[in-house]
Amino acid sequence: MKLLEYEAKHLMNQFGLVVPAGSIIRHNESATIQAGFSLVVKSQVPVGGRGKAGGVIVVDSIDELQEATEKIFSLQIKGYTPRTLLLEPRLSIAHEYYLSILINREASCIQLVAHAEGGVEIESQAGFSTWDLGVGENDFELIGQQLAKLYGTPGDTAQLKDVAEKLYECFVVNDATLLEINPLVKTTDGTYICADAKMELDDAASFRHKDWGFEDKPAEVNFVTLDDRGEVATIANGAGLAMATVDAVASYDMVPANFLDVGGGANKESVLRAFTRIMEYPDIKTIVINIFAGITRCDEVARAIIAARSEIDTLPPLFIRLAGTNFEEAAKLLEQEDIPTLATLDACLKAAKETIHG
Numbered sequence: 001m002k003l004l005e006y007e008a009k010h011l012m013n014q015f016g017l018v019v020p021a022g023s024i025i026r027h028n029e030s031a032t033i034q035a036g037f038s039l040v041v042k043s044q045v046p047v048g049g050r051g052k053a054g055g056v057i058v059v060d061s062i063d064e065l066q067e068a069t070e071k072i073f074s075l076q077i078k079g080y081t082p083r084t085l086l087l088e089p090r091l092s093i094a095h096e097y098y099l100s101i102l103i104n105r106e107a108s109c110i111q112l113v114a115h116a117e118g119g120v121e122i123e124s125q126a127g128f129s130t131w132d133l134g135v136g137e138n139d140f141e142l143i144g145q146q147l148a149k150l151y152g153t154p155g156d157t158a159q160l161k162d163v164a165e166k167l168y169e170c171f172v173v174n175d176a177t178l179l180e181i182n183p184l185v186k187t188t189d190g191t192y193i194c195a196d197a198k199m200e201l202d203d204a205a206s207f208r209h210k211d212w213g214f215e216d217k218p219a220e221v222n223f224v225t226l227d228d229r230g231e232v233a234t235i236a237n238g239a240g241l242a243m244a245t246v247d248a249v250a251s252y253d254m255v256p257a258n259f260l261d262v263g264g265g266a267n268k269e270s271v272l273r274a275f276t277r278i279m280e281y282p283d284i285k286t287i288v289i290n291i292f293a294g295i296t297r298c299d300e301v302a303r304a305i306i307a308a309r310s311e312i313d314t315l316p317p318l319f320i321r322l323a324g325t326n327f328e329e330a331a332k333l334l335e336q337e338d339i340p341t342l343a344t345l346d347a348c349l350k351a352a353k354e355t356i357h358g
């Protein structure tokens, strides 16, 4: 389960981690703001990169706040429309760092990950330091020293030990699988503040957290990247069919980019979000859609396909095979938009291959 930033910060605060004193604005609810300016207005969506997408705005007056609020509520960020905003006092930033804790499944351990630079452009893979952590005994004294060395702040050993230790506590006690602080900010007065937080909790542990009551998030699709430079994206329903679809693409000597199971609860919004994510792959030349609908409804998928066609300018050719629940309605909707469907997956793959390799 992915938490929204404000939900994560609320948990972190309980563990003594320093977070900005924030307040919440919900869509279509009036709010009385009791805070001085400047403020930062932050969209609450369960994806990163909000800053780049215009979802983080600094405001210096009530008018600017009003304007920013309206603007952010109308934004689409990677397919998500924010329903909640977080208002925080603007920080006086001396430097931004990166710090996270996650479960490293390959090494079967909890891992602390740090980088001397944080913020919006941290995607570059070089320069990360990692520490493998056990459950229970860890030398945070040493980690504090090493973090201070990495960050180039030798005087901050004690503070960084404290941050790392509390982050670890918060991670373990809450059965998290990810807790990422980016940026961890050092303010001009020398304190470390968790300015942004991304947190994922282990759903399998929910039985021992009766207190977990988080905002409902939209239905998510099961999406796995197979190859960032893949040329064929796939959309299917059911894990088995989704895997078979990926295999079928490969058997035609094409490179599949992703595995995608839109799941039984797929609706227009969740499938449209899947299209948005697919469009982030730079080399995508076609999308193969293979739906054998039981609980999934073909008409919902068709509506998402139609919306994707009108909203995404760069959408590559689609090859679509639909069967099952509400197929007739879906076929009618697609026909009205001149979007053809094919009778078999094989026909889709042949057509895809022709598009790619001529």
Ligand code: GDP
Residues within 6 Å of the ligand: 040, 042, 047, 048, 049, 050, 051, 052, 056, 058, 088, 089, 090, 091, 092, 096, 118, 119, 120, 182, 183, 195, 196
């Ligand atoms: P993200 O883009 O979704 O990761 O959102 P962040 O909360 O990390 O915000 C993006 C960037 O906004 C940060 O890296 C900061 O450089 C910048 N920023 C400027 N002032 C502030 C501030 O007072 N608070 C926070 N959280 N970010 C600020």
Ligand code: MN
Residues within 6 Å of the ligand: 119, 120, 182, 183, 196
């Ligand atoms: Mn961030």
